[in-house]
Amino acid sequence: MTRTPLADVACSIARATDLFGDAWTALIMRDVLAGVTRFDELVHDLGISRKVLAAKLSRLIDEGVLVRESYRERPAREHYRATEKGRELYPVLLALMSWGDRWYAGEAGPPARIHHLDCAHDTTPVTACAHCGEALTADNTTQLPGPGGRVGPGTRVLGPLIASRAVQLPGARD
Amino acid sequence: MTRTPLADVACSIARATDLFGDAWTALIMRDVLAGVTRFDELVHDLGISRKVLAAKLSRLIDEGVLVRESYRERPAREHYRATEKGRELYPVLLALMSWGDRWYAGEAGPPARIHHLDCAHDTTPVTACAHCGEALTADNTTQLPGPGGRVGPGTRVLGPLIASRAVQLPGARD
DNA sequence: CTACTCAGGTTCCCTTAGGGAACTTGAGTC
DNA sequence: GACTCAAGTTCCCTAAGGGAACCTGAGTAG
Numbered sequence: 001m002t003r004t005p006l007a008d009v010a011c012s013i014a015r016a017t018d019l020f021g022d023a024w025t026a027l028i029m030r031d032v033l034a035g036v037t038r039f040d041e042l043v044h045d046l047g048i049s050r051k052v053l054a055a056k057l058s059r060l061i062d063e064g065v066l067v068r069e070s071y072r073e074r075p076a077r078e079h080y081r082a083t084e085k086g087r088e089l090y091p092v093l094l095a096l097m098s099w100g101d102r103w104y105a106g107e108a109g110p111p112a113r114i115h116h117l118d119c120a121h122d123t124t125p126v127t128a129c130a131h132c133g134e135a136l137t138a139d140n141t142t143q144l145p146g147p148g149g150r151v152g153p154g155t156r157v158l159g160p161l162i163a164s165r166a167v168q169l170p171g172a173r174d
Numbered sequence: 175m176t177r178t179p180l181a182d183v184a185c186s187i188a189r190a191t192d193l194f195g196d197a198w199t200a201l202i203m204r205d206v207l208a209g210v211t212r213f214d215e216l217v218h219d220l221g222i223s224r225k226v227l228a229a230k231l232s233r234l235i236d237e238g239v240l241v242r243e244s245y246r247e248r249p250a251r252e253h254y255r256a257t258e259k260g261r262e263l264y265p266v267l268l269a270l271m272s273w274g275d276r277w278y279a280g281e282a283g284p285p286a287r288i289h290h291l292d293c294a295h296d297t298t299p300v301t302a303c304a305h306c307g308e309a310l311t312a313d314n315t316t317q318l319p320g321p322g323g324r325v326g327p328g329t330r331v332l333g334p335l336i337a338s339r340a341v342q343l344p345g346a347r348d
Numbered sequence: 349c350t351a352c353t354c355a356g357g358t359t360c361c362c363t364t365a366g367g368g369a370a371c372t373t374g375a376g377t378c
Numbered sequence: 379g380a381c382t383c384a385a386g387t388t389c390c391c392t393a394a395g396g397g398a399a400c401c402t403g404a405g406t407a408g
Contacts, residue, residue, distance in 0.1 A: 003197050003366070003394085004221060010285040012274025013204050013267055020270065021197045023177050023395085030187050033312045039356050047178060049396050054357060075404045077355070082312070085277055090312040091301035092273060093187055095266040096194065100186025103259055109321035111184045118314050119306040127265035128302045132293040138207045138256070138264040140292050147283035176364065176396065197366090213385050223367050228386060249375040251384065 010148065019063055020089070024048055024056050026096060029082065029089050032066065037079040065089070094125040184322065193237055194263070198222055198230050200270060203256070203263050206240065211253040239263070268299040 006018035060066040065086040071079050101110035116123045127136050180192040234240040239260040245253050275284035290297045301310050
């Protein structure tokens with residue numbers, strides 16, 4: 001199958017997708033961040049095959065998203081913890097969860113609630129502008145080429161059409 | 175291979191991942207939302223195989239994320255547009271992009287900038303609490319069982335460990 | 349001291365999704 | 379009549395995922 005490698009592409013979504021774009025990584029990170037950190041716990045909680053879990057964990061460690069730690073000697077017991085890079089995937093999980101809640105929750109409502117400890121409210125996440133705090137949507141934003149858009153000889157350029165269009169477009173509004 | 179089906183699982187991340195958890199869906203949605211909407215344009219921009227693109231587009235249409243529209247008769251030409259459900263995936267893309275920018279942008283900086291039309295600033299997205307506007311992180315939130323957590327006989331329960339832990343945990347803070 | 353369990357994997361075989369190139373179809377156009 | 383273009387579809391091949399069995403080191407019940 002040899003999945004097309006996306007890590008070397010000049011697009012941060014592609015780079016993130018190269019790691020995150022599979023059936024299990026999001027769920028593994030959800031579990032690890034929620035405290036399900038042991039190999040067998042993950043196998044049972046997710047229903048993932050042991051082989052695939054071992055491969056994913058190994059990849060996530062290589063990427064610096066997880067670390068393998070011993071939490072007990074004699075008998076030796078290991079578990080997995082999120083690094084800072086791993087914990088910063090949390091907004092991605094929130095965005096996925098929020099979308100799933102909105103479009104797939106049945107009559108009963110969403111399966112889980114997010115509780116914000118600092119303000120002590122059950123809440124929903126909003127993807128907001130760091131400047132003005134307003135919600136960012138496909139309609140009120142546009143993408144422009146950034147400083148890292150000029151790439152060296154080893155880097156494949158993904159999205160020349162986007163790059164050229166972004167400048168031409170009056171804006172993403174219809 | 176027969177990927178484990180996740181759509182019927184009582185977890186919104188799993189439901190979203192069933193559709194979104196592959197190498198291409200995020201990039202297809204990025205392109206469609208940015209105005210790259212024609213079949214051949216997508217093939218050339220993404221480097222995706224025509225076969226796989228056709229399958230993904232078909233799935234995205236079945237899910238109500240995209241619609242296929244004619245934009246010219248004689249010769250008949252079709253393109254793909256995001257529905258509301260599709261446009262609401264934008265925060266997921268922003269979260270992925272933001273994470274990729276933070277952890278994979280080289281010296282040169284990120285490959286693209288987000289421009290917020292309403293406040294006319296280049297910006298970064300923040301995943302914020304809808305109540306108080308503060309940033310939500312793995313540290314300052316906890317997940318609690320929601321109303322849709324009770325599931326019928328046809329629904330597989332994913333994450334009983336989480337469900338039981340969420341109640342016990344004093345909070346996600348270390 | 350032998351048998352059993354448990355955690356954390358690894359090995360094996362099998363199926364199937366993805367890569368990639370070639371082919372198809374319907375319409376325009378040189 | 380030959381060529382191009384858009385939008386797929388068909389073909390073959392490889393490798394990734396599923397799943398069950400196996401392995402290994404350490405504790406522990408009888």
